[in-house]
Amino acid sequence: MPAAPRNPAVTSDADLLAQTETAVRTAGAALRDRFGDVVPYGSFDELMRALAANDDAVLDVLRPRLTDLRPDARWVEEELDGGALPDGEWWVVDPAEGNVNHLHGLSDWAVTATLVRDNQPVLTVVHLPLTGETYTALAGAGAHLDGRPLRVSRTPELGLGIVATSQARPDEDEKVVRRIGASITEMLVDALVVRTSVPATLHLVNVAAGRIDAFWQFAGARADLLPGVLLVTEAGGRVSDAEGRPWTPESESFLAAAPGVHAAAVATLSR
Missing domain, CATH: 3.30.540.10 (Fructose-1,6-Bisphosphatase, subunit A, domain 1)
Structure with a gap:
């Protein structure tokens, strides 16, 4: 402690x-x-x-x-x-x-x-x-x-889930923008519903509250993500990078998800 x-x-x-x-x-x-x-x-x-x-x-x-x-x-x-x-x-x-x-x-x-x-x-x-x-x-x-x-959702599979993403900053690098676009397309295939809007924190409080099942983002600021990291983990969710590795503030991607959809979300974002 x-x-x-x-x-x-x-x-x-x-x-x-x-x-x-x-x-x-x-x-x-x-x-x-x-x-x-x-x-x-x-x-x-x-x-x-x-x-x-x-x-x-x-x-x-x-x-x-x-x-x-x-x-x-x-x-x-x-x-x-x-x-x-x-x-x-x-x-x-x-x-x-x-x-x-x-x-x-x-x-x-x-x-x-x-x-x-x-x-x-x-x-x-x-x-x-x-x-x-x-x-x-x-x-x-x-x-x-x-x-x-708060508790994260019990949704058992990504195909039943609502997921969300956001852009990290207004002057986002073009490579990151294109990666975001590609990931949205993949999630549109695999998830039930995809939401796209800013800011990240409001998606993350919804993950913690069990209203949506996963949130991902490429790059990102500490102020966008750290509140959600603590809220989601303390609500029983999983936080990693988009490839399933432990997330740190230096990671190039971010994923917060309910346990039932985390592995599938990693698979989708890793394609």
Whole structure:
């Protein structure tokens, strides 16, 4: 079990999770207040400024609260970064997961915060401000939705399953884009239903909740995947790369699935 938090104001990781949830929910209200009409933009630079304005509104609330909880934890500054982190504690935060949906008046967005300790996610909070739903997970203590335990689906075969994928970033490498397209085609043959949308985290909470059976992605940022890694594994699911090997933040692909469909999903994605 990871070492207990060093902040004397926090007595356990469970206590830290509860306080993190409060901080994320408070910050989520700032993003909800900005939601409404479609935000117009006429260039990529204008889009980036609009995305950054949402991020800043959340971080102005969230960052000081998380820093107060864990003063020694470092902060991942770039939410689209991938790869392993140096040892120690890190806050991996996506202040507006699904930010582009928010700008377009679509409802698929969230605020997430994950504490990583020595490259292992220890706790995570995913809050959906529009619905008020909050998904949480604590290493070794399960995954929950508003306090109710989550379990992945019992679907026994891929042909009966709903699966999903997402693109990792707006400037995705063309080779990755083509690989995504090919994998969708293969899944259309083998699975019952294929869903394709952003953001990744909202697919992953659905895997943890048993609503969909598998999610895969090529490449990917830590902030997109680490909340789902903890939620899905604590809900009884399996996480690997697309070829079935152990997933790490340095992996070039990602698969989270219910046990009954994991092997078949690996076979489909490996063709």
